Amino acid sequence: MAIQISPSILSADFAHLADEAAAVSPSADWLHVDVMDGHFVPNLTLGLPVVESLLKATDTPLDCHLMIEEPDRWAPAYAEAGAGSVTIHAKAAAAPVRTLREIRRLGARAGLALNPAEPVEPYADIVGEMDMLLLMTVEPGFGGQSFLDVVLPKIRRAREILDTREASVWLQVDGGVSAETIERAAEAGADVFVAGSAVYGAQDPAQAVDRLRALAAGAAGAE
Numbered sequence: 001m002a003i004q005i006s007p008s009i010l011s012a013d014f015a016h017l018a019d020e021a022a023a024v025s026p027s028a029d030w031l032h033v034d035v036m037d038g039h040f041v042p043n044l045t046l047g048l049p050v051v052e053s054l055l056k057a058t059d060t061p062l063d064c065h066l067m068i069e070e071p072d073r074w075a076p077a078y079a080e081a082g083a084g085s086v087t088i089h090a091k092a093a094a095a096p097v098r099t100l101r102e103i104r105r106l107g108a109r110a111g112l113a114l115n116p117a118e119p120v121e122p123y124a125d126i127v128g129e130m131d132m133l134l135l136m137t138v139e140p141g142f143g144g145q146s147f148l149d150v151v152l153p154k155i156r157r158a159r160e161i162l163d164t165r166e167a168s169v170w171l172q173v174d175g176g177v178s179a180e181t182i183e184r185a186a187e188a189g190a191d192v193f194v195a196g197s198a199v200y201g202a203q204d205p206a207q208a209v210d211r212l213r214a215l216a217a218g219a220a221g222a223e
């Protein structure tokens with residue numbers, strides 16, 4: 001299981017996003033872009049124009065996490081713009097399968113996200129339609145929250161479901177991921193880790209990414 005780290009720009013300095021992307025680019029596998037609309041979540045961040053500018057400013061592939069209403073309407077444009085991965089929230093989508101297919105057709109990896117209280121079982125039959133399942137380990141909306149250990153059994157269950165399918169689907173966790181929590185998530189079966197404050201709050205963000213990857217790899221290997 002290859003471990004990947006996706007630093008969340010929610011904890012970066014929005015006035016200097018190009019520099020913040022550069023600060024992690026030697027180490028990061030992805031740059032996690034938190035798109036929030038102030039409706040689906042109680043916070044408002046950025047949208048397609050900023051993503052288009054970031055795409056010109058960095059070679060690190062963008063992992064766009066759409067915490068918005070009507071993702072069926074908006075998600076394809078992020079794929080079309082060149083995002084490497086576009087994730088929609090299951091409960092916000094009217095036609096999740098159609099939208100996941102459209103994201104793939106436009107050349108991006110397609111992700112489906114579940115909030116902490118949403119069970120994974122109802123989506124077991126459509127894992128073949130996705131490239132990544134994202135399990136929120138905090139309530140979406142804000143960085144700097146504490147990792148919810150209550151999600152760990154769901155991470156284990158999701159890993160079981162994904163492992164029974166032929167398709168290789170990544171399992172991402174997002175929220176409260178740090179040097180203190182990443183090993184628990186990796187032991188449970190996650191392989192892609194979003195980290196905001198643990199990376200951008202560190203003196204050396206690239207080094208923080210490397211440390212997180214090493215901790216997760218150690219824990220995954222020790223399973």
Ligand SMILES: O=C(CO)[C@@H](O)[C@H](O)COP(=O)(O)O
Nearest residue numbers: 140141143144175176196197
């Ligand atoms: O999507 C979200 C929050 O909604 C996350 O991407 C967080 O922003 C990650 O930040 P930390 O919890 O790692 O500080």
